[in-house]
Amino acid sequence: MAVMIRQKTIIKETATRGLGLHSGRDINVKLKPAPANRGIAFKRSDRPGSPALPAKSGNVTSTTLATTLGRGDNSVSTVEHLMATLLALGVDNLLVEVDGPELPVFDGSAVEWVRLLSEAGLVEQNAPRGHYRVTRPYQVASGDKSISVRPASRFSVEAHIDFGGAIGRHCFYYVESEPAFIREISRSRTFCQLKDVEMMHRQGLALGGSLANAVVVGDDGILNPEGLRYNDEFVRHKILDFIGDLAMAGVPVIGQFVLHKPGHELNRRFLIEALAQPGLLEMTRPGAEKGQSVHRPTYDQPSDDLPTDARSLLPRLTLTLEEALPSIGL
Numbered sequence: 001m002a003v004m005i006r007q008k009t010i011i012k013e014t015a016t017r018g019l020g021l022h023s024g025r026d027i028n029v030k031l032k033p034a035p036a037n038r039g040i041a042f043k044r045s046d047r048p049g050s051p052a053l054p055a056k057s058g059n060v061t062s063t064t065l066a067t068t069l070g071r072g073d074n075s076v077s078t079v080e081h082l083m084a085t086l087l088a089l090g091v092d093n094l095l096v097e098v099d100g101p102e103l104p105v106f107d108g109s110a111v112e113w114v115r116l117l118s119e120a121g122l123v124e125q126n127a128p129r130g131h132y133r134v135t136r137p138y139q140v141a142s143g144d145k146s147i148s149v150r151p152a153s154r155f156s157v158e159a160h161i162d163f164g165g166a167i168g169r170h171c172f173y174y175v176e177s178e179p180a181f182i183r184e185i186s187r188s189r190t191f192c193q194l195k196d197v198e199m200m201h202r203q204g205l206a207l208g209g210s211l212a213n214a215v216v217v218g219d220d221g222i223l224n225p226e227g228l229r230y231n232d233e234f235v236r237h238k239i240l241d242f243i244g245d246l247a248m249a250g251v252p253v254i255g256q257f258v259l260h261k262p263g264h265e266l267n268r269r270f271l272i273e274a275l276a277q278p279g280l281l282e283m284t285r286p287g288a289e290k291g292q293s294v295h296r297p298t299y300d301q302p303s304d305d306l307p308t309d310a311r312s313l314l315p316r317l318t319l320t321l322e323e324a325l326p327s328i329g330l
């Protein structure tokens with residue numbers, strides 16, 4: 001009998017701040033626990049009365065340089081690195097309050113989100129987590145770019161990029177697990193070419209962009225004095241972005257993915273088209289009917305009065321984070 005996997009949220013509210021890549025502004029973010037079955041949603045705290053934006057593929061309105069949820073005044077951009085971290089660490093329900101039009105970029109990677117979620121701690125909720133099972137092979141392509149998926153019992157991503165020049169050609173294979181995400185994927189940074197930075201600045205974009213929050217590649221190589229974190233950092237970051245964009249399905253999509261030259265727009269198109277294919281993605285809730293076989297303390301409505309040792313409810317996550325964090329220098 002399948003064991004029920006429970007939904008999770010964070011144990012306590014937590015906050016951070018940082019520079020917005022495109023606005024160049026200082027942005028404040030609060031992560032708040034949310035009830036089971038609520039999902040991930042973003043709310044603009046600087047626009048009282050604006051409805052919360054559920055992190056779902058139908059709400060993705062722009063994929064220029066980053067992934068944006070919502071439209072016009074009520075939108076939040078650059079959500080993909082947080083979304084990837086939430087999916088990888090198994091956070092199903094969360095309210096993200098942000099006082100500007102984008103999330104902070106931090107160092108261009110997902111490390112700060114991993115740190116913040118580990119500080120908040122995670123707690124299981126009294127509801128089963130569903131996921132989409134891929135029932136048959138499927139592919140979306142555009143020129144020499146493509147995303148394909150096959151049925152599999154675990155989520156994995158094999159990605160290939162070929163930029164030529166100083167970025168070059170790389171591939172990487174990721175098989176989902178919390179430690180693998182933290183060690184292999186979360187530290188990889190956004191990258192861009194110097195000529196694109198100059199063009200974006202002329203358009204008033206990427207005003208906060210600097211060598212502190214992206215790998216910048218010139219004609220003769222990498223401009224960042226510290227160099228790369230991995231020699232294949234670029235392709236690892238493409239996997240980070242893909243996981244974040246795929247998280248817009250609302251639940252994990254379990255399958256074996258192969259990406260060729262992926263980007264936010266192809267990621268978005270893949271998900272929307274896959275969701276529209278009859279019978280391709282089958283929603284399952286393992287053990288939902290007979291989930292009582294596993295008994296653990298759970299909280300329907302996480303709040304500040306959770307016991308201080310609530311973190312001990314999650315030995316697996318706590319252990320893997322403690323194991324993994326020293327290795328990435330946090």
Ligand SMILES: [Zn+2]
Pocket residue numbers: 080081190237240241
């Ligand atoms: Zn990215």
